[in-house]
Amino acid sequence: MAQDFDAIVIGAGMSGMYQLYRLRELGLSVRVLEAGTNVGGTWYWNRYPGARFDSESYSYQFSFSKDLLNEWDWSEHFAGQPETLRYLNRVADKFDLRKDIQFNSRVKSAHYQEASKAWLTTTENGDTYTSRFLITAVGPLSAFTMPNIPGVETFQGESCHTARWPHEPVSFEGKRIAVIGTGATGVQTIQEVAKTAKTLTVFQRTPNWCTPLHNSKIDKPEMENIRANYDAMFKTCMETFSCFLHTPDPRNTFDTTKEERLAFYEELYASPGFGIWVGNFKDMLTNREANAEISNFVADKIRQRVKDQTTAEKLIPKNHGFGTRRVPMETKYYEVYNQPNVRLIDILETPIERITPHGLKTSAEEFEFDMIIFATGFDAITGAFDRIDIRGVDGVRLKDRWKHGPETYLGMTVDGFPNMLMLVGPHMALGNIPRTIEFNVEWVSNLVHYAKTHGLARVEPTPADVQAWTDHVKALADGSMVFEVNSWMTGYNSNVEGKQVRIVNRYSGSAPDWRAKCNEVAARGYKEMVAA
């Protein structure tokens, strides 16, 4: 017998946790279904060595509770995963969230039932739930992908994908270790593993442009200063392009002299966090010559930091410009390649042919390893949706509907999928995600509240609005160099069938613009949403 709730929320990461809190405040009955054994989502699963924030800790936390802000001290400007997970557990304790979360419950399917205008959700354990609203809080980077390398299942040593890292400590001491993948996760992992591994061999397919994080500790007086400034800080985050404390410089690159630009690049390179990516000249990702300037600057930094110039050249991206893929933030990453225990293998030059029981074989060499770490990323944004059998009106599958890329209204709704509301879904602003999450959750909560109080059993956008929003999101991507490059940010995944094609999966306008549009819709009483 299915249990009935006003809303089912899929996922107990940051968005699912806050959604539960908000809907409960509105007096609704809510059940959160979570595959893991505890809260935290991204921060629960990604326990790999060296995992940490790339956003300033205090700008990433929840802002909705003054009490919580007053109670929690951050120990570093960019906190490590264990601290963030402790924080999220504290949030769950403080607001007694766990009592409404069903852990160990991976959702298998969610089907819209026309007769009852409700969703029927089934977990892999066979539990069933009915609810008027289905709220997806599945995360943009949660469906991890193993590499499609032959023999991957035959390796007999220790092996793990970074997004499924064990809860117990893992020692690298005295071990011969391979890391496959050099995205933001690979870079953080490599820095850490290199400290103690007997040997570390990095298998790199595409080098990324990495820049220094410049992390540092926060002492008590500094924490008190930061706290005193919270209101202004969160206001800044709501005004900047992508909700970070950094925002694009209003100048174009060539409005400046060569000396001025180099001085500005030096300043950004020496500053903590994402400033060099999201606080750079405003034409960095639209003007090719401008992009070449910053790319050459960072390439020179890599040449200066890596002693062996053949290795340095391998670490410098040649097929994409700076900032066109997510910039991994690093702490002595390039210096790792000066260590005698570390070796870089360029697998474009010598491809991996297969993984063997004792290691792997490239076109040039056979390697033996005690451990292989797969830092091979995610089937991003739509991947977590694809893995659930979601069916709307007339049994139409969301996966089929999105076969050629997502179609949404405001990134939160899809016509033909009534009462399904998405948190951090496709086609909405991402950036510094918790800032977007809070807005997203509040907008969804207000809509649910409106439907409840107005006796509306069905909330859904019109096909015309979905088409218009999807066209708008695609038009925004036009002319941005980001959308000319293969990466999770363009939905490309070499390991997933049908995903070796670039799509527009993200909203690339400013977060304030996206929020303004959402606010307009709410202010008009959700007139666009077909309701009956």
Ligand code: N01
């Ligand atoms: O994943 P990725 P990630 N054979 O897709 C390689 C966020 N994040 O987990 O580039 C060989 O970036 C692949 O090669 P290529 C952040 O938004 C946040 O590192 O496809 N190699 C690439 O090198 C980030 O962008 C934080 O040629 C294969 C790597 O694996 C996002 O998560 C920290 C392969 C995958 O890189 C994803 O990062 C970490 C194959 N078959 C991550 N398949 C924080 O801020 C894939 N690769 C805290």
